[in-house]
Amino acid sequence: MKTVACVVLPGFAPFEFGLACEAFGLDRSDDGIPNFDFRIVTPEPGIVPSNLGFSLNVEDDLSFADEADLVVITPIPRDAWVTVDERVTDVVRRAVARGAWLLTVCSGSFVVAAAGVLNGRRATTHWRYADTMASMYPEIDVDPNVLYVQDGRIITSAGTAAGLDACLHLLRIELGAEMANTIARRMVVPPQRDGGQAQFIQAPLPVSTSLSLAPVTHWALENLRLELSVDQLAARAHMSPRTFARRFKADFGTTPAAWLARQRILHAQRLLERTELGLDAVAYECGFGSAAVLRQNFTRTLGTTPTAYRARFACAPEAPAA
Structure with missing residues (x-):
């Protein structure tokens, strides 16, 4: 993967757009990371307004997206879900047909859905929009409970930071674990959150659970060669297995196993x-x-x-x- 086209449309979300720029647009050659030819594209070059009252001057049209190894689709506003620009959906179809990577962040999945390339596939979007997507596109297996989904060479991700997890997932596939870890360290984020982790955790910041589980998870990482069991980890945390499993799920969004x-x-x-x-x-x-x-x-x-x-x-x- 050498070339990346990031598609922005009127009403784009700045944070999610920034994730793509951070993941694929920065020069990290001093860390031994190969640079990508990263370009921001839009159907009509010029001023593209965001959803926060400022605009972006985009110089490139969609032609670069037709040759890019990766096409990133940033979120679009709700009022554009039904009438997605056909020039963009055509780019999406051509990208899939030629075997390019396709990655969406949050409601950007509605663009790919409108192109018809998700029919018969599993996909995700922000949990607040999942029911709407499932209703609009019953041919898509919409999973509202995961951070991101990879189906073939199409990656759809949930809202906000889950898009960064999806980007790191793709970087790990293309560059390997070591380089992906280096990029994550530069970003000061965890190198890997599983796509299958829960989008919505009822208590994302428990008062004391994280502090009590941190020594246990650190010990587990230092002793992966052992036959570790939930009962054993629970004992080290001074909890019953049931309480440990419940608190672990609240902290990490997945089971200990x-x-x-x-x-x-x-x-x-x-x-x-x-x-x-x-x-x-x-x-x-x-x-x-x-x-x-x-x-x-x-x-x-x-x-x-x-x-x-x-x-x-x-x-x-x-x-x-x-």
């Missing part, structure tokens, strides 16, 4: 990129037990084998650790 499984995969990615350990050794360090179990879980999660992943993303020994 799902969180552990994802951390094992992330650790395996790092080891495959940065070490020459054999698959059995990698499996041991990550708590999978054997290369066969590692291969099964790795392939199911990432859609590629550990060997193929290493061949693509192995880092030079002198590469900086993230």
Whole structure:
């Protein structure tokens, strides 16, 4: 992936637009990250108003989007959901037809839906708009409970910061875990939130739960090679398994078992990129037990084998650790 076109339309949301600029538009070559040819495009070049009372001067029309490796669709206002600019939906269809990546943030998914390329696919949008999308487009399997969904080479994401999670997910696919972690560290954000995490958590900032669970999760990350169980983690947190599971879900938006499984995969990615350990050794360090179990879980999660992943993303020994 070398070229990125970010589509903005009248009434665009500045924060979500900024996410795409931050993820794909900055020069990070001093960190060893390859730069993208990133351009902002719109159907009618010139002044494009935002939804917050200021405007953006966009110089490029949509022609660049027809050759970009990634097309990012930023949110559009509610009154534009029914009458999406046909020039944009045509660009979306052509992008899908030629196998380009397509990524939407929040209500940008309505643009892709209007193009018809989500029919028969799973997708998401902001949880407040999910029912509307499902009603407008019954052919789409709309999931309101996740941060982002990847179906083929189309990635749809929920509101606001979930768009950044989707961008980092794509960067991890294209650049590998190590470079994605470096980018996340520059952004001062967590390197990976699973797409399957809950969009809407009733108590996102509990008074004391995070402080009580932080030592447990840190210990778990340091001991992934062990056969960790919920009962064991609960005991370290001085809670009953039921209370621990409930508080963990409130803090992390996922179950302890799902969180552990994802951390094992992330650790395996790092080891495959940065070490020459054999698959059995990698499996041991990550708590999978054997290369066969590692291969099964790795392939199911990432859609590629550990060997193929290493061949693509192995880092030079002198590469900086993230």
